[in-house]
Amino acid sequence: MKKVISLIVAAVLMLGSLASVSAASGQYVATNKGWVTIYKKPSTAQGSISRLQLGQRAKLVSKYNKYWYKVSFNGKTGYITTNSKYTKLVGAAVQTTSTSTPKSASSSSLEAKRNKVVQTALSLKNKVDYVHWTKRQETRAPYKTDCSGFTYLAYRLAKVGVLLVNKDDDDQAKVGKKVAWGNFKKGDLIFTWTNAKDKTNVGHVGIYIGGGKMIHNAGSKNDVIISNINSSYYKERFITARRVIN
Numbered sequence: 001m002k003k004v005i006s007l008i009v010a011a012v013l014m015l016g017s018l019a020s021v022s023a024a025s026g027q028y029v030a031t032n033k034g035w036v037t038i039y040k041k042p043s044t045a046q047g048s049i050s051r052l053q054l055g056q057r058a059k060l061v062s063k064y065n066k067y068w069y070k071v072s073f074n075g076k077t078g079y080i081t082t083n084s085k086y087t088k089l090v091g092a093a094v095q096t097t098s099t100s101t102p103k104s105a106s107s108s109s110l111e112a113k114r115n116k117v118v119q120t121a122l123s124l125k126n127k128v129d130y131v132h133w134t135k136r137q138e139t140r141a142p143y144k145t146d147c148s149g150f151t152y153l154a155y156r157l158a159k160v161g162v163l164l165v166n167k168d169d170d171d172q173a174k175v176g177k178k179v180a181w182g183n184f185k186k187g188d189l190i191f192t193w194t195n196a197k198d199k200t201n202v203g204h205v206g207i208y209i210g211g212g213k214m215i216h217n218a219g220s221k222n223d224v225i226i227s228n229i230n231s232s233y234y235k236e237r238f239i240t241a242r243r244v245i246n
Contacts, residue, residue, distance in 0.1 A: 028057035028090050029069050029080055035165050036086045038078040042068040049078045052087075053175055054163055060089065113160040113245050114187035118209045121154040128153070130220045147205050148172055150217035150224065151189060154207060155244070162244050164189075169205040176244035181235075184208045187245050190229060192237035202239055 035051045037044075042064050050073055052058050058071035058080060068079045069087070081087055128143045128150060137144040138153050145153060148169035155164045165171040173191045184190070186209060194203030206216025212230045217223060227234065 027060040029060055029071050029087050030057045030090050031055075032084070032086055032088055033163055034086075035171060036080055038071065038073055038076075038080050040078055042070075042079040049076050050074060051171070052080060053165060053171070055175065057090065110245055111186075113158075113162075114185060116160055117155060117158045117187040117207065117245070118215075120158040121150075121207050121209065121215045124150070124154060124157075125215075125224050128217060128224045130217050130223050145217065147217045151205050151207055160245065164244065169202050172205055173202045173240055173242060176242040177246055179241040179243050181238060181241070184229075184241060185243065186210045187243075189242045189244065190214050190234075191239045191241065192234060193239055194237070199237075200239070204237075208241070 029052070031052050031054050033054065035053045037048045038050045038052055038058065039048050040046045052073065058069075058073040061070040061072055061077065063082070064070045064079060067082055069082055069089075071078060071080050124143070127141045128145060130146065131137075131144045133146045133149065135144060136146065136149050138149060138156075143153060148164075151169075151172065152164045155162050165175060169191065172189060176189070179185075179188055188208040190206050190208055191202045192204045193199045193201060195201060204216070206214035206227070206229075208214050208229070209226065212228055213226050214229050214234075215224065215226050218225045218227070229235075229238075
């Protein structure tokens with residue numbers, strides 16, 4: 001009898017495992033806005049392994065409990081919140097990218113979005129005060145923010161289907177498509193270093209507006225200005241550029 005019971009229990013456990021795999025098959029976790037941390041364990045106190053950026057998806061392994069999804073991302077397994085305010089479940093065939101437009105989008109549609117971002121950024125001149133990121137206020141004019149907050153704000157207000165990662169120029173430098181120097185299009189994000197002791201660390205970001213110029217929240221002395229990126233100052237400090245409308 002004990003042997004029969006053991007076999008039954010094993011069968012039930014196996015079926016439960018198969019059901020879990022089946023439920024997760026073909027499903028992914030995507031972010032609803034900004035980025036969301038993927039933790040090593042189902043606890044915010046256990047440290048993180050990565051961040052799921054807007055437009056990225058993590059393979060769903062299983063629903064660990066009502067608070068956590070177990071996911072696979074970049075070859076690692078971790079845990080991400082089930083809170084619908086931050087994440088959502090999507091199918092493999094669902095287009096979830098918010099940092100780019102569908103591949104079928106026409107060039108005229110892309111150009112219109114790029115122009116809208118530029119016009120929105122230009123409209124923010126004299127409406128933004130440069131402040132340390134801890135003192136940011138981006139809900140109403142006059143806005144108070146830093147350089148990455150300005151790029152985030154311009155894209156948010158432009159409403160072109162792109163919501164940049166908030167509060168961190170290092171994270172913004174990882175989204176979208178890498179663009180080489182000289183191949184810029186309107187709306188591209190241009191990143192430079194500010195610390196000569198670490199020229200690989202992103203310290204500033206602006207938006208390319210065409211004609212060899214970018215608009216950026218330069219600092220407390222000037223706030224939002226337009227600069228010539230072909231000057232030796234920016235050429236020497238250039239790290240990378242990212243295209244988030246493509």
